[in-house]
Amino acid sequence: MIRYLLPLGIFIVIVGFLFVGLGMDPKIVPSPFIGKPAPEFNLPKLYKPDERVATADMKGQVWLLNVWASWCVSCRAEHQVVTRFAKTGLVPIYGLNYKDEPEDAKGWLRALGNPYVASLVDYDGNAGIDWGVYGVPETFVMDKNGIVRDKVIGPVTEEIVQDRLIPLIEKLQAEEG
Amino acid sequence: MKKLFLICLMAASTVVCANIETYKFDDPRKEADYQVLVHELRCLVCQNQNLADSNAELAQDLRRKTYEMVEKGLSKDEVVEYMVARYGDFVLYKPPLQTNTLALWGGPFIIFIIAVLVLIRMIRRRPTNSDHLLSEEQRQRAEQLLNQQTEEK
Known part of the structure; x- marks a missing residue:
């Protein structure tokens, strides 16, 4: 009996692994930054290029960094969700305008609305590299001590906002700074 | 022969197309390091290509970054460390041995x-599964039969 059951058992185990593998998204690479200090940047604002914003300026508050570009199709898809979320005023959302022409970026925000406290211009993509950005859009959540606590890869959906971001942000805001 | 030549030509052309921008190095050792690095580091956009093969924007940027670091005199390990700190172990084509x-x-x-x-x-x-082996009796009988046959000849 065992002679026949053993191969069947092995077969079922392999099928199990393959089945789980089918549901995995290889595009989602875990960020090495989670639990670590947010990478430094010091970048000009899109609308006021002579004003710069640095990571250190954000200390003491929970904040979001949403990486976007006018050439990115999925950013368009998530933009409504991000805008609606920003309107609740729960948390300041900063934009990282990744490898984009400032004029295109401004036009995009004019047409679709501007949910960002400020958009920071990363024209050559160096800040993107420092943050490990490999596919726009990406959204980082930082706590009061400037530690990266979560990263959403790909478009933010209403479900992600309700089930993942809001509970996390409320928890982080209750933490000591 | 002609076919073989054509195949070689096709293979060669893909290699030539792979890297579009060319970087100048002041030291051939640095150039060698750069070549090893862009072949060992994965492009995270088109995940089954390394930086050398990929023409994605991110791959171009990472090649530039690699070039800058190598040219500055950083060792291969330092460049790999820099990439792993930002993109995780996934950026390595050859996974490191760790827990x-x-x-x-x-x-x-x-x-x-x-x-x-x-x-x-x-x-x-x-x-131990000797059922199909001959018993002593059978063996003798077989020998007998064989001998008989040779005698008849």
Whole structure:
């Protein structure tokens, strides 16, 4: 009996692994930054290029960094969700305008609305590299001590906002700074 | 012959197209380091290509970054460290040997050991299964028959 059951058992185990593998998204690479200090940047604002914003300026508050570009199709898809979320005023959302022409970026925000406290211009993509950005859009959540606590890869959906971001942000805001 | 030549030509052309921008190095050793690095680092956009093969924007940027670091005199390990700090172990084509990759590295050896054990067991079992071997009586009879045949000739 065992002679026949053993191969069947092995077969079922392999099928199990393959089945789980089918549901995995290889595009989602875990960020090495989670639990670590947010990478430094010091970048000009899109609308006021002579004003710069640095990571250190954000200390003491929970904040979001949403990486976007006018050439990115999925950013368009998530933009409504991000805008609606920003309107609740729960948390300041900063934009990282990744490898984009400032004029295109401004036009995009004019047409679709501007949910960002400020958009920071990363024209050559160096800040993107420092943050490990490999596919726009990406959204980082930082706590009061400037530690990266979560990263959403790909478009933010209403479900992600309700089930993942809001509970996390409320928890982080209750933490000591 | 002509076909073979054409195939070679096609293979060669893909290699030539792979890197579009060319970087100048002041030291051939740095250039060698750069070549090794862009072949060992993965492009995270088109995940089954390395930086050298990929033409994604991110790959171009990372090649530029690699070039800048190598040219500045950073060692290969330092460049790899820089990339891993930002993109995680996934950026490496060859995964490092560490606790979370033990199954990956050890798995084939464990399967091999199991296979060898199973093989040994199967070989050991075989002689005990003597049902189809001839008994002494049968053997004598067979010998007799064979001898008879040769005598008849």
